[in-house]
Amino acid sequence: MAAEPQQPATGTHDGVRRPEPLTGWQRAVARLPIHAYRLGLGPLxxxxxxxxxxxxxRSGAPRRVVIEVVAHDPEHRTWTVASGFGPRAQWYQNLRHTPRATIQTGRRYRAVTAHFLSPEEGGEVMAAYAPRHPRAARVLCGYMGFETDGTTESFRAAGRRIPFVRLKECDQAERWRDDAQP
Structure with missing residues (x-):
């Protein structure tokens, strides 16, 4: 009886290569910005x-991660972020389970609720992001295994496959209502 071929170390799901989560010294370096925020250096x-x-x-404990803002809409008080590790990222799965969270930008904290974008919305977000940050867009797409030729349409196609989350600031009434719940 022949053995089943094992999935490659870089992991694939639905034909998309997903990067493995960081471990060891790479994880320690990636987590340095968290310590910078704790030291009050967020404005940097x-x-x-x-x-x-x-x-x-699983634990119910607070977890922290620093992520890049792909789009910010001050008028609607939203921040859009992408999961570079795909839907397997722990923060992404945790927000799926409990969409209420807190963000810190600079020195300011805000209560937010996570809204998960559709593939079409993700495509539009990536198409708008790529011209503003072409190098970062190419790196993100390459890291996730998506080929792009530099055109808006190729970034839009990649964006349809990247999980995007829009974090919307809760208004004061929502925060008070939540605090009043037993």
Missing amino acids: FGNRLLLLVHTGR
């Missing part, structure tokens, strides 16, 4: 990064 990152404090789906 400007509006490009945010600290997401979310609830662990």
Whole structure:
């Protein structure tokens, strides 16, 4: 009886190569910005990064991750982020389980609710992001195994396959209502 071929170390799902989560020294380096936020150095990152404090789906404990902001709409008080590790990312799965979270941008904390974008919305977000940050867009797509030729349409196609989350700031009434719940 022949053995089943094993899935490659880089992991694929639905034909898309997903990067493996970081371990060892790479994970330690990637987590340095979290410590910078804890030390009050959040303003150094400007509006490009945010600290997401979310609830662990198994432990219920607060978890922290620093992620890049793909789009920010100050008028609607939203921040759009992408999961570079796909839907397997722990923060992404935790937000799926508990969409309420807190973000820190600079020195300011905000209560937010996560809204998961459709593939079409993700495509439009990526198509708008790529011209503003062409190098970062190419790196993200390459990291996730998507080929792009630099055209808006190729970034739109890649964006349809990247999980995007829009974090919307809760208004004061929502925060008070949630605090009043037993």
